[in-house]
Amino acid sequence: MGQGQKGSSDQEKKAMKKRSGEGPAPEDGQKCRVCRFPLLVALLQLLLGVAVAAVAFLMLAISPSLLARETPHWAGIILCLVSILGFILYCITSVPDERNSVQFVVKLLYFVLCSIGLVISVLAMAFAGHHYTQTGNLSCKSAGEDCVCKLDPSDPVARIFTYRLVSDCEEITGTLTMYFLIQIILNLAQALVCVVGAFIMWKHRYQVFFAGLQICSPSSRQWEKV
Template sequence: MGSAGGGNANAGKEKKGQAETGGPVPEEAQKCCGCRFPSLVALLQLLLGVAVAAVAFLMVAISSSLLARETPHWAGIIVSFLLLLPQLPACLVYSFGRASAQFIVKLLYFFLCTMGLVISAVVIAFQCYHYALTNSYSCKEMGEHCMCTLDPEDPIARTFSYSGVTDCSAIVSTLPMYYLLQMVLNLAQAIVCLVGAFLLWKHRYQVFFAGLQTGSPSAQNWQKV
């Protein structure tokens, strides 16, 4: 009886020492979807995607002649949908799945984060171009159209026509403000996508075992660096 009690006490001390020295944590303590999968990053991506789409639809209200590359609602919708796609499977997999399934979900989310980063970069490039273009406009109203040109003194200069506009100030002042806001939102979206990809890369490749034992003589207590 005495030896059994002493063995239990030693086992308790060993578990306590493992917890203090960064030893293995029981699997039940790690079953947290929000802790093991970047759900906060995905939530930020969703909010930014909705904001990008909302601003784009406000831009469409100015004139129906605006091109799709000028009103990137497609970018907000695509990024929000793609980055929300692995969330439910991730929660199920991290709670009940195997390591191979977890790896597949991580790889899918990494790929989607990279795609979101590329889409945001393309939108930023388009918005920068149109922002610089509209700042050089010289516009005049013609009925329900707003005719803009880069050089009013050049008779063969390129002309841009915006239909459904009764006040050219919406093109000269309001539209560049929307372009600038889209640049800021898509830049934030690109940064969040980059952070999401980096977190998965760091969790998969940057943390490795150095082969150094700490505290306990158990062969499973390795120091992470």
């Protein structure tokens, strides 16, 4: 009886050491990889970035007089670059404790760019909101190939906005105003996606850790994940 108990105890110890040396199960590794960077976030960033840039170039086609703050193609291009970095991060093999320097640098860069993308999206949204309110109150009339607009026609010293190569002023008061509204919606979505991306990086770095509690014998190297 004693020899049987001893043999079963030795077998249990060997099995325990074997399990401790094997590392995480494949399901855990795949789960970690998905949590490390969801592919959906990068796809949303790419689609929104392309949409913002496309709408901005459509706005620029109305009149070459529009300024860069009125056509925020720069916000869309920057988010496209952030999404490309996200795809690169997704393709990098995950290494525990960030022992891979490339993995750490790309994660840090992605977090920083997501934060910058958030600020830029909010800035573009503020510009679009201001110009949306402004163009909605303009009174315009055609002057040859241009469109001349005023905020208050009865005020002789009111600021005058001249949009070159615009024969139909309806494009300013109607089409351009609609584009500004679309930019507000797209940049708001961009900002939310950047917040999600930055939060995922922060959560993976600071909320997934090991408590340092051994759950087996001192010789075992299994740790409890919390």
